[in-house]
Amino acid sequence: MHDEKPLDRLFAGARRVLTQCVFMVYGVIVVFPMVWLGYTAFKSTSELFASAWALPVEWKLDNFVEAWTEAQIGDFFWNSIFVTISTLVLQLFLGAMASYALAKYRFRGQNLVYYGFLAGLMFPIFLGLVPLFFLVKTLGLLDTHLGIILVYAAFGIPFTVFVLTAFFRTIPTTIMEAGIMDGCGHFTLFLRIMLPLAKPGLTTVGIFTFISIWNEYILALVLLSSSHLRTLPLGIAVLQFVQFYEVDFGALFAGLVIVMLPTLVCYIVLQEQITKGITVGAVKG
Amino acid sequence: MSLQNNGRVALLFVLPAFLFYVTFLVVPYALAFGVSFVKWRGVTLNMEYTGLGNFAKMIGDPFFWKSLYNTVFFTVLTGIIVPCMALYFAVAVTRKLVAGARLFRITFFFPNLISQVAIAVLWWFALNPEFGILSNFLRLFGFTDLPSWLGEPGWARAAIVAVKVWAAVGFYMVLYVSAIEGIPEDYYDACKIDGAGEWQSFRHVTLPLLSEMMKVTGVFLLLNGFGTFDVVRIMTDGGPDRATETLATYIYENAFELGKFGYATTIAMTLFLITFSLAMLSLWIQRRDSVEY
Structure with missing residues:
Protein backbone atom coordinates (compact mmCIF):
# COMPACT_ATOMS: atom_id res chain seq x y z
CA MET A 1 0.00 0.00 0.00
CA HIS A 2 1.17 3.45 -0.82
CA ASP A 3 1.78 6.14 1.81
CA GLU A 4 -0.67 8.96 2.04
CA LYS A 5 0.67 12.41 2.65
CA PRO A 6 -0.97 14.25 5.56
CA LEU A 7 -2.22 16.93 3.16
CA ASP A 8 -3.94 14.31 1.01
CA ARG A 9 -5.58 12.81 4.04
CA LEU A 10 -6.78 16.22 5.15
CA PHE A 11 -8.18 16.83 1.69
CA ALA A 12 -9.96 13.47 1.63
CA GLY A 13 -11.40 14.16 5.08
CA ALA A 14 -12.67 17.57 4.02
CA ARG A 15 -14.26 16.04 0.95
CA ARG A 16 -15.98 13.46 3.09
CA VAL A 17 -17.44 16.07 5.39
CA LEU A 18 -18.55 18.15 2.44
CA THR A 19 -20.26 15.19 0.75
CA GLN A 20 -22.05 14.35 3.97
CA CYS A 21 -23.24 17.94 4.27
CA VAL A 22 -24.51 18.02 0.69
CA PHE A 23 -26.49 14.83 1.29
CA MET A 24 -27.99 16.09 4.51
CA VAL A 25 -28.97 19.44 3.00
CA TYR A 26 -30.56 17.79 -0.02
CA GLY A 27 -32.26 15.28 2.26
CA VAL A 28 -33.85 18.19 4.12
CA ILE A 29 -34.89 19.81 0.82
CA VAL A 30 -36.60 16.58 -0.19
CA VAL A 31 -38.23 15.64 3.07
CA PHE A 32 -39.00 18.93 4.76
CA PRO A 33 -41.63 20.20 2.29
CA MET A 34 -43.55 16.96 2.76
CA VAL A 35 -43.27 17.09 6.53
CA TRP A 36 -44.33 20.74 6.48
CA LEU A 37 -47.31 19.78 4.36
CA GLY A 38 -48.11 16.95 6.74
CA TYR A 39 -48.40 19.09 9.88
CA THR A 40 -49.79 22.16 8.13
CA ALA A 41 -52.74 20.01 7.04
CA PHE A 42 -53.83 20.10 10.68
CA LYS A 43 -53.78 23.92 10.90
CA SER A 44 -56.48 26.41 10.02
CA THR A 45 -55.78 28.92 7.25
CA SER A 46 -55.57 31.81 9.73
CA GLU A 47 -53.08 29.84 11.80
CA LEU A 48 -51.05 29.26 8.65
CA PHE A 49 -50.87 32.95 7.85
CA ALA A 50 -50.06 33.84 11.46
CA SER A 51 -47.08 31.50 11.80
CA ALA A 52 -46.09 29.43 8.79
CA TRP A 53 -43.46 27.27 10.50
CA ALA A 54 -45.14 26.50 13.79
CA LEU A 55 -46.68 23.18 14.63
CA PRO A 56 -50.46 23.32 14.97
CA VAL A 57 -51.63 24.58 18.34
CA GLU A 58 -54.25 21.85 18.35
CA TRP A 59 -54.07 18.81 16.09
CA LYS A 60 -57.54 19.12 14.60
CA LEU A 61 -58.98 16.91 11.91
CA ASP A 62 -61.29 19.67 10.63
CA ASN A 63 -59.39 20.09 7.36
CA PHE A 64 -59.55 16.39 6.62
CA VAL A 65 -63.25 16.21 7.37
CA GLU A 66 -63.90 19.27 5.21
CA ALA A 67 -61.72 17.93 2.41
CA TRP A 68 -63.31 14.51 2.52
CA THR A 69 -66.91 15.71 2.49
CA GLU A 70 -67.33 19.29 1.25
CA ALA A 71 -64.39 19.36 -1.16
CA GLN A 72 -65.38 15.89 -2.46
CA TRP A 78 -62.99 6.18 -4.26
CA ASN A 79 -62.97 7.11 -7.95
CA SER A 80 -59.19 6.77 -7.97
CA ILE A 81 -59.38 3.43 -6.19
CA PHE A 82 -61.98 2.12 -8.64
CA VAL A 83 -60.21 3.38 -11.77
CA THR A 84 -56.78 2.22 -10.61
CA ILE A 85 -57.89 -1.28 -9.64
CA SER A 86 -60.00 -1.83 -12.76
CA THR A 87 -57.14 -0.65 -14.96
CA LEU A 88 -54.73 -2.93 -13.13
CA VAL A 89 -56.89 -6.01 -13.56
CA LEU A 90 -57.68 -5.38 -17.22
CA GLN A 91 -54.20 -4.33 -18.25
CA LEU A 92 -52.43 -7.15 -16.42
CA PHE A 93 -54.79 -9.81 -17.69
CA LEU A 94 -54.74 -8.76 -21.34
CA GLY A 95 -51.05 -7.94 -21.22
CA ALA A 96 -50.16 -11.25 -19.62
CA MET A 97 -52.16 -13.21 -22.19
CA ALA A 98 -50.42 -11.47 -25.07
CA SER A 99 -46.99 -11.75 -23.45
CA TYR A 100 -47.48 -15.45 -22.82
CA ALA A 101 -48.32 -16.11 -26.46
CA LEU A 102 -45.46 -13.91 -27.66
CA ALA A 103 -42.98 -15.68 -25.40
CA LYS A 104 -44.15 -19.26 -25.66
CA TYR A 105 -45.78 -19.78 -29.06
CA ARG A 106 -44.57 -19.31 -32.58
CA PHE A 107 -46.86 -17.75 -35.15
CA ARG A 108 -46.67 -15.69 -38.26
CA GLY A 109 -46.24 -11.95 -37.72
CA GLN A 110 -45.01 -12.57 -34.19
CA ASN A 111 -42.09 -10.14 -34.34
CA LEU A 112 -44.22 -7.52 -36.01
CA VAL A 113 -46.74 -7.72 -33.17
CA TYR A 114 -44.03 -7.67 -30.50
CA TYR A 115 -42.19 -4.66 -31.90
CA GLY A 116 -45.52 -3.05 -32.70
CA PHE A 117 -46.31 -3.16 -29.00
CA LEU A 118 -42.90 -1.85 -28.03
CA ALA A 119 -43.22 1.09 -30.43
CA GLY A 120 -46.00 2.29 -28.13
CA LEU A 121 -43.36 3.12 -25.53
CA MET A 122 -41.85 5.72 -27.85
CA PHE A 123 -44.84 7.95 -28.61
CA PRO A 124 -45.45 11.05 -26.53
CA ILE A 125 -48.98 11.31 -25.18
CA PHE A 126 -49.53 14.80 -26.58
CA LEU A 127 -49.33 13.68 -30.19
CA GLY A 128 -52.39 11.46 -29.96
CA LEU A 129 -54.33 13.54 -27.46
CA VAL A 130 -56.77 15.34 -29.76
CA GLY A 140 -69.74 7.45 -26.32
CA LEU A 141 -67.20 6.90 -23.56
CA LEU A 142 -66.23 10.49 -22.89
CA ASP A 143 -66.70 11.50 -19.26
CA THR A 144 -67.16 7.92 -18.08
CA PRO A 158 -46.70 -1.82 -24.15
CA PHE A 159 -44.87 -1.71 -20.81
CA THR A 160 -46.72 -4.81 -19.58
CA VAL A 161 -45.84 -6.77 -22.71
CA PHE A 162 -42.25 -5.61 -22.56
CA VAL A 163 -41.71 -6.81 -18.98
CA LEU A 164 -43.88 -9.93 -19.03
CA THR A 165 -42.68 -11.33 -22.36
CA ALA A 166 -39.16 -11.28 -20.99
CA PHE A 167 -40.49 -12.91 -17.85
CA PHE A 168 -42.44 -15.72 -19.55
CA ARG A 169 -39.39 -16.57 -21.64
CA THR A 170 -37.57 -17.56 -18.46
CA ILE A 171 -40.25 -20.12 -17.51
CA PRO A 172 -39.24 -23.54 -18.88
CA THR A 173 -41.39 -24.92 -21.69
CA THR A 174 -41.36 -28.40 -20.14
CA ILE A 175 -43.85 -27.12 -17.55
CA MET A 176 -46.27 -26.37 -20.38
CA GLU A 177 -45.83 -29.79 -21.89
CA ALA A 178 -46.49 -31.44 -18.54
CA GLY A 179 -49.68 -29.42 -18.23
CA ILE A 180 -50.93 -30.45 -21.67
CA MET A 181 -50.08 -34.06 -20.84
CA ASP A 182 -52.31 -33.76 -17.77
CA GLY A 183 -55.12 -32.80 -20.09
CA CYS A 184 -55.19 -29.01 -19.61
CA ILE A 193 -50.09 -22.83 -14.32
CA MET A 194 -48.35 -20.06 -16.22
CA LEU A 195 -50.04 -17.06 -14.62
CA PRO A 196 -49.18 -18.08 -11.04
CA LEU A 197 -45.59 -18.72 -12.11
CA ALA A 198 -45.41 -15.20 -13.53
CA LYS A 199 -46.34 -13.64 -10.19
CA PRO A 200 -43.04 -11.77 -9.64
CA GLY A 201 -43.31 -10.17 -13.09
CA LEU A 202 -46.96 -9.33 -12.52
CA THR A 203 -46.09 -7.73 -9.19
CA THR A 204 -43.46 -5.49 -10.77
CA VAL A 205 -45.79 -4.32 -13.50
CA GLY A 206 -48.63 -4.03 -11.00
CA ILE A 207 -46.73 -1.73 -8.66
CA PHE A 208 -45.72 0.56 -11.48
CA THR A 209 -49.17 0.64 -12.97
CA PHE A 210 -50.63 1.42 -9.57
CA ILE A 211 -48.26 4.34 -9.01
CA SER A 212 -48.63 5.80 -12.48
CA ILE A 213 -52.42 5.48 -12.71
CA TRP A 214 -52.93 6.76 -9.18
CA ASN A 215 -50.91 9.85 -10.12
CA GLU A 216 -52.09 10.35 -13.70
CA TYR A 217 -53.32 13.80 -14.66
CA ILE A 218 -53.36 14.71 -18.35
CA LEU A 219 -55.61 11.92 -19.66
CA ALA A 220 -57.99 12.38 -16.76
CA LEU A 221 -58.07 16.11 -17.48
CA VAL A 222 -59.00 15.54 -21.10
CA LEU A 223 -61.35 12.57 -20.71
CA LEU A 224 -63.27 13.37 -17.53
CA SER A 225 -65.30 16.51 -16.94
CA SER A 226 -68.05 15.82 -14.40
CA SER A 227 -66.95 16.70 -10.90
CA HIS A 228 -68.32 13.49 -9.36
CA LEU A 229 -66.17 11.35 -11.70
CA ARG A 230 -62.81 13.06 -11.03
CA THR A 231 -59.81 11.10 -9.86
CA LEU A 232 -57.66 12.47 -7.03
CA PRO A 233 -54.99 14.30 -9.06
CA LEU A 234 -57.62 15.90 -11.27
CA GLY A 235 -59.80 16.78 -8.30
CA ILE A 236 -56.87 18.36 -6.47
CA ALA A 237 -55.81 20.34 -9.52
CA VAL A 238 -59.32 21.76 -9.84
CA LEU A 239 -59.47 22.45 -6.12
CA GLN A 240 -56.21 24.37 -6.31
CA PHE A 241 -57.56 26.43 -9.16
CA VAL A 242 -60.65 27.31 -7.12
CA GLN A 243 -58.83 27.95 -3.83
CA PHE A 244 -56.57 30.38 -5.64
CA TYR A 245 -59.44 32.83 -5.39
CA GLU A 246 -61.06 31.75 -2.17
CA VAL A 247 -57.99 31.59 0.06
CA ASP A 248 -59.05 28.62 2.14
CA PHE A 249 -56.16 26.25 1.97
CA GLY A 250 -56.96 23.77 4.71
CA ALA A 251 -58.90 21.33 2.57
CA LEU A 252 -56.30 21.47 -0.17
CA PHE A 253 -53.48 20.65 2.26
CA ALA A 254 -55.46 17.72 3.60
CA GLY A 255 -56.28 16.56 0.05
CA LEU A 256 -52.57 16.58 -0.82
CA VAL A 257 -51.80 14.37 2.15
CA ILE A 258 -54.54 11.97 1.05
CA VAL A 259 -53.22 11.69 -2.53
CA MET A 260 -49.59 11.29 -1.44
CA LEU A 261 -49.92 8.73 1.33
CA PRO A 262 -50.90 5.55 -0.58
CA THR A 263 -47.94 5.57 -2.97
CA LEU A 264 -45.48 6.55 -0.24
CA VAL A 265 -46.71 3.74 1.99
CA CYS A 266 -46.61 1.33 -0.95
CA TYR A 267 -42.99 2.33 -1.56
CA ILE A 268 -41.91 1.99 2.04
CA VAL A 269 -43.42 -1.51 2.19
CA LEU A 270 -42.21 -2.68 -1.24
CA GLN A 271 -39.03 -0.63 -1.51
CA GLU A 272 -36.75 -3.41 -2.79
CA GLN A 273 -39.17 -4.53 -5.48
CA ILE A 274 -39.77 -1.02 -6.80
CA THR A 275 -36.07 -0.24 -7.05
CA LYS A 276 -35.49 -3.47 -8.96
CA GLY A 277 -38.47 -2.81 -11.21
CA ILE A 278 -37.22 0.61 -12.27
CA THR A 279 -34.04 -0.96 -13.52
CA VAL A 280 -36.01 -3.54 -15.48
CA GLY A 281 -38.04 -0.76 -17.07
CA ALA A 282 -35.01 1.28 -18.04
CA VAL A 283 -32.94 -1.41 -19.66
CA LYS A 284 -35.35 -1.54 -22.57
CA GLY A 285 -33.06 1.10 -24.15
CA MET B 1 -43.10 -29.14 -30.96
CA SER B 2 -46.67 -28.94 -32.07
CA LEU B 3 -47.70 -27.28 -28.81
CA GLN B 4 -45.88 -24.06 -29.49
CA ASN B 5 -46.64 -23.98 -33.16
CA ASN B 6 -50.34 -23.63 -32.50
CA GLY B 7 -50.76 -20.28 -34.23
CA ARG B 8 -54.51 -20.13 -33.85
CA VAL B 9 -54.36 -20.43 -30.08
CA ALA B 10 -51.54 -17.89 -29.92
CA LEU B 11 -53.56 -15.39 -31.93
CA LEU B 12 -56.51 -15.78 -29.57
CA PHE B 13 -54.20 -14.89 -26.71
CA VAL B 14 -52.66 -11.90 -28.44
CA LEU B 15 -55.76 -10.51 -30.10
CA PRO B 16 -57.59 -8.81 -27.18
CA ALA B 17 -54.54 -6.81 -26.10
CA PHE B 18 -53.67 -6.04 -29.68
CA LEU B 19 -57.15 -4.73 -30.49
CA PHE B 20 -57.06 -2.48 -27.44
CA TYR B 21 -53.66 -1.23 -28.37
CA VAL B 22 -54.60 -0.55 -31.97
CA THR B 23 -57.86 1.19 -31.06
CA PHE B 24 -56.58 3.52 -28.38
CA LEU B 25 -52.95 4.07 -29.40
CA VAL B 26 -52.29 3.27 -33.03
CA VAL B 27 -55.48 4.83 -34.41
CA PRO B 28 -55.13 8.17 -32.56
CA TYR B 29 -51.47 8.49 -33.47
CA ALA B 30 -52.19 7.65 -37.09
CA LEU B 31 -55.03 10.16 -37.16
CA ALA B 32 -52.77 12.81 -35.67
CA PHE B 33 -50.73 12.80 -38.85
CA GLY B 34 -53.83 13.62 -40.87
CA VAL B 35 -55.36 16.08 -38.44
CA SER B 36 -52.30 18.32 -38.51
CA PHE B 37 -53.16 19.23 -42.10
CA VAL B 38 -56.74 20.36 -41.48
CA LYS B 39 -58.48 23.37 -40.07
CA TRP B 40 -60.76 21.97 -37.45
CA ARG B 41 -62.62 24.00 -34.90
CA GLY B 42 -65.48 23.27 -32.61
CA VAL B 43 -67.12 20.07 -31.62
CA THR B 44 -68.27 18.56 -34.91
CA LEU B 45 -66.14 16.44 -37.15
CA ASN B 46 -66.18 19.12 -39.87
CA MET B 47 -62.67 19.57 -41.12
CA GLU B 48 -61.31 21.71 -43.87
CA TYR B 49 -58.12 20.66 -45.59
CA THR B 50 -55.53 23.42 -45.42
CA GLY B 51 -52.42 21.61 -46.58
CA LEU B 52 -49.46 23.17 -44.86
CA GLY B 53 -51.60 26.10 -43.75
CA ASN B 54 -51.38 25.12 -40.08
CA PHE B 55 -47.62 24.88 -40.30
CA ALA B 56 -47.43 28.31 -41.95
CA LYS B 57 -49.62 29.72 -39.20
CA MET B 58 -47.40 28.14 -36.61
CA ILE B 59 -44.23 29.64 -38.10
CA GLY B 60 -45.83 33.07 -37.81
CA ASP B 61 -47.16 32.54 -34.30
CA PRO B 62 -44.96 34.32 -31.72
CA PHE B 63 -46.50 32.33 -28.87
CA PHE B 64 -45.43 29.10 -30.55
CA TRP B 65 -41.85 30.33 -30.67
CA LYS B 66 -42.02 31.50 -27.10
CA SER B 67 -43.29 28.14 -25.89
CA LEU B 68 -40.70 26.33 -27.97
CA TYR B 69 -37.98 28.51 -26.48
CA ASN B 70 -39.25 27.87 -22.95
CA THR B 71 -39.52 24.14 -23.56
CA VAL B 72 -35.94 24.01 -24.81
CA PHE B 73 -34.87 26.13 -21.86
CA PHE B 74 -36.46 23.72 -19.35
CA THR B 75 -35.19 20.65 -21.19
CA VAL B 76 -31.60 21.86 -21.44
CA LEU B 77 -31.38 23.00 -17.84
CA THR B 78 -33.00 19.90 -16.35
CA GLY B 79 -31.05 17.77 -18.82
CA ILE B 80 -27.81 19.12 -17.35
CA ILE B 81 -28.67 19.54 -13.69
CA VAL B 82 -30.57 16.28 -13.11
CA PRO B 83 -27.94 13.81 -14.39
CA CYS B 84 -25.10 15.71 -12.68
CA MET B 85 -26.81 15.64 -9.30
CA ALA B 86 -28.09 12.09 -9.75
CA LEU B 87 -24.66 10.83 -10.77
CA TYR B 88 -22.97 12.57 -7.87
CA PHE B 89 -25.46 11.04 -5.42
CA ALA B 90 -25.26 7.62 -7.07
CA VAL B 91 -21.46 7.51 -6.94
CA ALA B 92 -21.38 8.69 -3.34
CA VAL B 93 -23.84 6.04 -2.11
CA THR B 94 -22.37 3.14 -4.08
CA ARG B 95 -18.70 3.98 -3.43
CA LYS B 96 -19.53 4.42 0.28
CA LEU B 97 -18.42 8.02 0.40
CA VAL B 98 -21.31 8.93 2.65
CA ALA B 99 -22.73 7.59 5.90
CA GLY B 100 -26.36 6.50 5.95
CA ALA B 101 -26.33 5.68 2.25
CA ARG B 102 -29.33 3.37 2.47
CA LEU B 103 -31.49 6.00 4.13
CA PHE B 104 -30.58 8.59 1.49
CA ARG B 105 -31.31 6.16 -1.30
CA ILE B 106 -34.80 5.67 0.04
CA THR B 107 -35.64 9.28 0.88
CA PHE B 108 -34.26 10.85 -2.31
CA PHE B 109 -36.69 8.69 -4.26
CA PHE B 110 -39.79 9.99 -2.44
CA PRO B 111 -40.70 12.73 -4.94
CA ASN B 112 -40.94 10.12 -7.70
CA LEU B 113 -43.83 8.43 -5.97
CA ILE B 114 -45.97 11.50 -5.75
CA SER B 115 -48.28 12.73 -8.47
CA GLN B 116 -46.84 15.62 -10.47
CA VAL B 117 -50.04 17.42 -9.53
CA ALA B 118 -49.32 16.99 -5.83
CA ILE B 119 -45.71 18.08 -6.34
CA ALA B 120 -46.83 21.17 -8.19
CA VAL B 121 -49.44 22.11 -5.60
CA LEU B 122 -47.00 21.40 -2.77
CA TRP B 123 -44.40 23.75 -4.26
CA TRP B 124 -47.03 26.28 -5.19
CA PHE B 125 -47.67 26.44 -1.44
CA ALA B 126 -44.02 26.27 -0.48
CA LEU B 127 -43.21 29.19 -2.79
CA ASN B 128 -46.08 31.34 -1.55
CA PRO B 129 -44.49 34.72 -0.77
CA GLU B 130 -46.40 35.08 2.50
CA PHE B 131 -46.46 31.74 4.26
CA GLY B 132 -44.25 29.61 1.97
CA ILE B 133 -41.17 27.79 3.18
CA LEU B 134 -38.68 29.61 0.98
CA SER B 135 -39.73 33.14 1.88
CA ASN B 136 -39.89 32.31 5.56
CA PHE B 137 -36.50 30.67 5.42
CA LEU B 138 -34.95 33.72 3.78
CA ARG B 139 -36.62 36.00 6.31
CA LEU B 140 -34.68 34.19 9.03
CA PHE B 141 -31.55 35.68 7.47
CA GLY B 142 -32.98 39.16 7.41
CA PHE B 143 -34.14 39.34 3.80
CA THR B 144 -37.33 41.34 3.73
CA ASP B 145 -37.92 42.54 0.20
CA LEU B 146 -38.79 39.16 -1.29
CA PRO B 147 -40.31 38.67 -4.71
CA SER B 148 -43.48 36.79 -5.52
CA TRP B 149 -41.61 33.74 -6.77
CA LEU B 150 -44.18 32.55 -9.27
CA GLY B 151 -45.32 36.05 -10.25
CA GLU B 152 -42.11 37.26 -11.87
CA PRO B 153 -40.97 35.78 -15.19
CA GLY B 154 -37.37 35.06 -14.22
CA TRP B 155 -38.17 33.56 -10.83
CA ALA B 156 -41.11 31.61 -12.20
CA ARG B 157 -38.89 29.90 -14.75
CA ALA B 158 -36.24 29.18 -12.18
CA ALA B 159 -38.94 27.72 -9.95
CA ILE B 160 -40.21 25.40 -12.68
CA VAL B 161 -36.69 24.12 -13.32
CA ALA B 162 -36.05 23.65 -9.61
CA VAL B 163 -39.29 21.74 -9.08
CA LYS B 164 -38.67 19.55 -12.11
CA VAL B 165 -35.19 18.76 -10.79
CA TRP B 166 -36.58 18.03 -7.32
CA ALA B 167 -39.14 15.70 -8.87
CA ALA B 168 -36.68 13.80 -11.08
CA VAL B 169 -33.31 13.38 -9.34
CA GLY B 170 -34.25 10.32 -7.28
CA PHE B 171 -35.36 8.29 -10.27
CA TYR B 172 -32.14 8.90 -12.20
CA MET B 173 -30.11 8.27 -9.08
CA VAL B 174 -31.70 4.80 -8.75
CA LEU B 175 -30.89 4.07 -12.39
CA TYR B 176 -27.26 5.13 -12.02
CA VAL B 177 -26.94 3.22 -8.76
CA SER B 178 -28.09 0.01 -10.41
CA ALA B 179 -25.69 0.56 -13.31
CA ILE B 180 -22.75 1.25 -11.00
CA GLU B 181 -23.58 -1.80 -8.91
CA GLY B 182 -23.28 -3.84 -12.11
CA ILE B 183 -19.63 -2.83 -12.57
CA PRO B 184 -17.30 -5.59 -11.30
CA GLU B 185 -15.58 -4.64 -8.06
CA ASP B 186 -12.25 -5.88 -9.54
CA TYR B 187 -12.05 -2.82 -11.76
CA TYR B 188 -12.08 -0.57 -8.74
CA ASP B 189 -9.58 -2.79 -6.91
CA ALA B 190 -7.26 -2.58 -9.91
CA CYS B 191 -7.58 1.19 -9.80
CA LYS B 192 -6.72 1.27 -6.14
CA ILE B 193 -3.61 -0.86 -6.66
CA ASP B 194 -2.52 1.56 -9.35
CA GLY B 195 -2.84 4.30 -6.76
CA ALA B 196 -5.78 6.00 -8.32
CA GLY B 197 -7.97 8.17 -6.13
CA GLU B 198 -11.75 8.25 -6.03
CA TRP B 199 -11.87 10.89 -8.78
CA GLN B 200 -9.64 8.93 -11.13
CA SER B 201 -11.59 5.72 -10.69
CA PHE B 202 -14.78 7.68 -11.40
CA ARG B 203 -13.22 9.26 -14.46
CA HIS B 204 -11.71 6.06 -15.89
CA VAL B 205 -13.99 3.27 -14.68
CA THR B 206 -17.43 4.48 -13.64
CA LEU B 207 -18.06 7.09 -16.30
CA PRO B 208 -17.04 5.05 -19.37
CA LEU B 209 -18.95 2.00 -18.16
CA LEU B 210 -22.07 4.04 -17.59
CA SER B 211 -22.33 5.01 -21.24
CA GLU B 212 -25.21 2.59 -21.89
CA MET B 213 -27.20 3.95 -18.99
CA MET B 214 -26.36 7.53 -20.00
CA LYS B 215 -27.83 6.80 -23.39
CA VAL B 216 -31.08 5.54 -21.89
CA THR B 217 -31.37 8.36 -19.36
CA GLY B 218 -30.54 10.92 -22.04
CA VAL B 219 -33.59 9.87 -24.01
CA PHE B 220 -35.74 9.84 -20.86
CA LEU B 221 -34.63 13.35 -19.97
CA LEU B 222 -35.35 14.55 -23.47
CA LEU B 223 -38.86 13.10 -23.50
CA ASN B 224 -39.51 14.35 -19.98
CA GLY B 225 -38.29 17.88 -20.75
CA PHE B 226 -40.22 18.27 -23.98
CA GLY B 227 -43.35 16.86 -22.36
CA THR B 228 -43.34 19.39 -19.49
CA PHE B 229 -46.98 19.95 -18.65
CA ASP B 230 -48.37 19.15 -15.20
CA VAL B 231 -46.00 21.24 -13.12
CA VAL B 232 -46.32 24.30 -15.36
CA ARG B 233 -50.06 24.07 -15.74
CA ILE B 234 -50.61 23.96 -12.00
CA MET B 235 -47.89 26.24 -10.67
CA THR B 236 -48.07 29.07 -13.18
CA ASP B 237 -50.51 28.07 -15.94
CA GLY B 238 -47.89 29.23 -18.40
CA GLY B 239 -47.60 32.68 -16.86
CA PRO B 240 -46.68 35.28 -15.98
CA ASP B 241 -47.02 36.68 -19.50
CA ARG B 242 -46.32 33.24 -21.02
CA ALA B 243 -42.85 33.21 -19.47
CA THR B 244 -43.26 29.54 -18.55
CA GLU B 245 -45.57 28.43 -21.38
CA THR B 246 -44.35 25.15 -22.87
CA LEU B 247 -45.31 23.42 -26.08
CA ALA B 248 -47.43 20.95 -24.13
CA THR B 249 -49.39 23.62 -22.25
CA TYR B 250 -49.78 25.58 -25.47
CA ILE B 251 -51.12 22.50 -27.25
CA TYR B 252 -53.58 21.88 -24.46
CA GLU B 253 -54.71 25.51 -24.46
CA ASN B 254 -55.27 25.52 -28.22
CA ALA B 255 -57.13 22.25 -28.31
CA PHE B 256 -59.21 22.15 -25.18
CA GLU B 257 -59.61 25.80 -24.24
CA LEU B 258 -59.76 27.49 -27.65
CA GLY B 259 -61.12 24.57 -29.67
CA LYS B 260 -58.42 24.82 -32.37
CA PHE B 261 -58.01 21.08 -32.68
CA GLY B 262 -56.24 21.00 -36.03
CA TYR B 263 -53.75 23.68 -35.07
CA ALA B 264 -53.06 22.05 -31.70
CA THR B 265 -52.29 18.77 -33.42
CA THR B 266 -49.95 20.54 -35.83
CA ILE B 267 -47.95 21.81 -32.86
CA ALA B 268 -48.10 18.35 -31.28
CA MET B 269 -46.75 16.88 -34.50
CA THR B 270 -43.92 19.41 -34.46
CA LEU B 271 -43.21 18.54 -30.84
CA PHE B 272 -43.10 14.86 -31.74
CA LEU B 273 -40.81 15.39 -34.74
CA ILE B 274 -38.41 17.47 -32.67
CA THR B 275 -38.20 14.97 -29.81
CA PHE B 276 -38.04 11.98 -32.10
CA SER B 277 -35.21 13.37 -34.22
CA LEU B 278 -33.31 14.59 -31.17
CA ALA B 279 -33.67 11.17 -29.53
CA MET B 280 -32.44 9.43 -32.68
CA LEU B 281 -29.60 11.92 -33.04
CA SER B 282 -28.45 11.45 -29.46
CA LEU B 283 -28.64 7.66 -29.76
CA TRP B 284 -26.62 7.85 -32.95
CA ILE B 285 -23.95 10.14 -31.50
CA GLN B 286 -23.67 8.03 -28.39
CA ARG B 287 -23.49 4.82 -30.38
CA ARG B 288 -20.66 6.28 -32.41
CA ASP B 289 -18.79 7.28 -29.25
CA SER B 290 -19.70 4.37 -27.00
CA VAL B 291 -17.06 2.35 -25.22
CA GLU B 292 -16.81 -1.40 -25.70
CA TYR B 293 -15.81 -3.53 -22.78
Missing part, protein backbone atom coordinates in the same frame (compact mmCIF):
# COMPACT_ATOMS: atom_id res chain seq x y z
CA ILE A 73 -61.94 14.42 -1.82
CA GLY A 74 -63.72 11.34 -0.50
CA ASP A 75 -65.47 10.86 -3.84
CA PHE A 76 -62.23 11.45 -5.72
CA PHE A 77 -60.47 8.93 -3.50
CA PRO A 131 -57.68 12.30 -31.92
CA LEU A 132 -57.96 10.20 -28.76
CA PHE A 133 -60.38 12.69 -27.27
CA PHE A 134 -62.61 12.48 -30.35
CA LEU A 135 -62.28 8.73 -30.58
CA VAL A 136 -63.44 8.29 -27.00
CA LYS A 137 -66.19 10.81 -27.64
CA THR A 138 -67.36 8.96 -30.77
CA LEU A 139 -67.47 5.71 -28.83
CA HIS A 145 -64.99 5.77 -15.86
CA LEU A 146 -65.19 2.96 -18.38
CA GLY A 147 -63.66 5.19 -21.06
CA ILE A 148 -60.70 6.22 -18.98
CA ILE A 149 -60.12 2.68 -17.73
CA LEU A 150 -59.99 1.34 -21.30
CA VAL A 151 -57.60 4.11 -22.36
CA TYR A 152 -55.35 3.63 -19.32
CA ALA A 153 -55.22 -0.13 -19.87
CA ALA A 154 -54.37 0.33 -23.56
CA PHE A 155 -51.60 2.81 -22.73
CA GLY A 156 -50.18 0.41 -20.16
CA ILE A 157 -50.07 -2.59 -22.48
CA GLY A 185 -56.52 -26.89 -22.45
CA HIS A 186 -54.43 -23.96 -23.59
CA PHE A 187 -56.42 -21.46 -21.59
CA THR A 188 -56.47 -23.54 -18.40
CA LEU A 189 -52.74 -24.03 -18.81
CA PHE A 190 -52.27 -20.27 -18.96
CA LEU A 191 -54.64 -19.47 -16.13
CA ARG A 192 -53.78 -22.26 -13.68
